[in-house]
Amino acid sequence: MTVYVATKNAGKLLELRAIFGAHGWTLETFAGYAEVEESAGSYAGNAALKARALRAQLLRDGIDGAALGDDSGLEVEALGGRPGVYSARFGGAGVTWPERRRLLLADLAGTGDTARGARFVCALHFIAPGGRETAVESFLEGTIAPEERGVGGFSYDPLFLFEPRGLTFAELSAEEKNEVSHRARAAGALLAALRDAAAADGKPSHAGT
Ligand code: ITT
Numbered sequence: 001m002t003v004y005v006a007t008k009n010a011g012k013l014l015e016l017r018a019i020f021g022a023h024g025w026t027l028e029t030f031a032g033y034a035e036v037e038e039s040a041g042s043y044a045g046n047a048a049l050k051a052r053a054l055r056a057q058l059l060r061d062g063i064d065g066a067a068l069g070d071d072s073g074l075e076v077e078a079l080g081g082r083p084g085v086y087s088a089r090f091g092g093a094g095v096t097w098p099e100r101r102r103l104l105l106a107d108l109a110g111t112g113d114t115a116r117g118a119r120f121v122c123a124l125h126f127i128a129p130g131g132r133e134t135a136v137e138s139f140l141e142g143t144i145a146p147e148e149r150g151v152g153g154f155s156y157d158p159l160f161l162f163e164p165r166g167l168t169f170a171e172l173s174a175e176e177k178n179e180v181s182h183r184a185r186a187a188g189a190l191l192a193a194l195r196d197a198a199a200a201d202g203k204p205s206h207a208g209t
Contacts, residue, residue: 001024001025001026001066002025002026002027002028002065002066003020003025003026003027003028003065003066003067003068003126004027004028004029004030004033004054004058004063004065004066004067004068005027005028005029005054005067005068005069005070006033006050006051006053006054006067006068006069006070007029007050007069007070008033008035009088009154010154011153011154011155012070012072012154012183013027013029014174015174015177015178015181015183016068016070016183016187018174018175018178019178019183019184019187020187023187023191023207027068030054030057030058030061030063030065032057032061033053033054033057034053034057035050035053036049036050036053037049038050038071038085041085042085042123043071043072043073043085043121043122043123043137044071044123044125044135044137045071046069046071046085046123047069047070047071047123047124047125047135048069048125048133048135049069050069050070050071050125051067051068051069051125051126051127051133052067052069052125052127054067054069055067055127055131064129064130065129066126066127066128066129067126067127068124068125068126068127069124069125070122070123070124070183070186071085071122071123071125072087072120072121072122072123072182072183073085073086073087073088073120073121074087074118074119074120074121074156074160075118075119075120075121076104076108076116076117076118076144077115077116077117077118078108078111078113078115078116078117079104079107079108079111082107083104084121087155087156088155090103090104091103097154097155100155100156101148101156101158101159104144104156104159105144105146105147105148105159108144116143116144117141117143118141118142118143118144118160119139119140119141119142119182120139120140120142120156120160120181120182121137121138121139121182122137122138122139122181122182122183122185122186123135123136123137123186124136124137124186124187124189124190126190126194128194132197134190134193134194134197136186136189136190136193137186137189138182138185138186138188138189139182139185140162140180140181140182140185141163142160142161142162142163142169143161143163144159144160144161145158145159145160145161145168148168148170149167149168149170149171150167150168150169150170150171150172151170152169152170152171152172152173152174152177153169153170153172153174153177156169157169157170157177158170162180164180169181190207191207192207194207195207
């Protein structure tokens with residue numbers, strides 16, 4: 001199945017393509033996709049805004065296509081859950097990713113708190129051809145590393161320690177990250193929800209293999 005993704009984030013797109021590709025989905029971007037303001041204040045709300053905006057733009061072009069929105073973020077316990085839903089804008093719009101990561105470490109050091117617990121959250125909102133909507137949200141717990149490590153992944157990955165391997169997400173291979181990440185968990189939940197809905201309807205599933 002072809003699914004259009006409502007994202008301008010290249011790292012996210014690469015991961016979604018790999019994760020859903022393994023289940024027979026082809027993920028496409030839509031040249032006419034115009035981003036909407038992420039004003040919902042929640043991951044689920046923002047993921048829905050993105051998917052609905054893209055779906056409306058597709059329909060205006062005469063395409064009754066499936067649309068997928070991903071809203072995600074990093075929540076740091078000692079920062080009261082910040083940057084959370086504002087992860088992409090933490091420190092301001094003009095800040096580079098190395099600066100943003102340094103800022104996060106400085107904020108964390110400033111709390112005097114030795115706790116370094118964190119979690120990545122991912123909400124996915126899927127709209128099938130015809131318009132039925134399915135929403136899921138998943139998370140993965142980890143800790144914030146004392147300093148950044150690794151060159152893989154994107155954004156906060158060099159700071160997020162995946163405890164079972166003792167490695168940051170930026171030190172894992174793309175394949176390893178895509179097996180365990182918040183995004184992989186949300187994708188699994190979405191595919192399961194689509195399969196359940198199709199079974200209840202007695203119809204073939206959009207969920208692929
Ligand atoms: P789109 O809205 O166009 O999809 P975005 O980058 O603005 O792209 P979000 O609003 O969902 O995406 O912000 C999510 C931010 O959370 C993202 O920019 C990263 O900073 C962070 N994030 C989410 N998943 C991540 C991951 O797997 N690794 C590292 N950082 C991640």
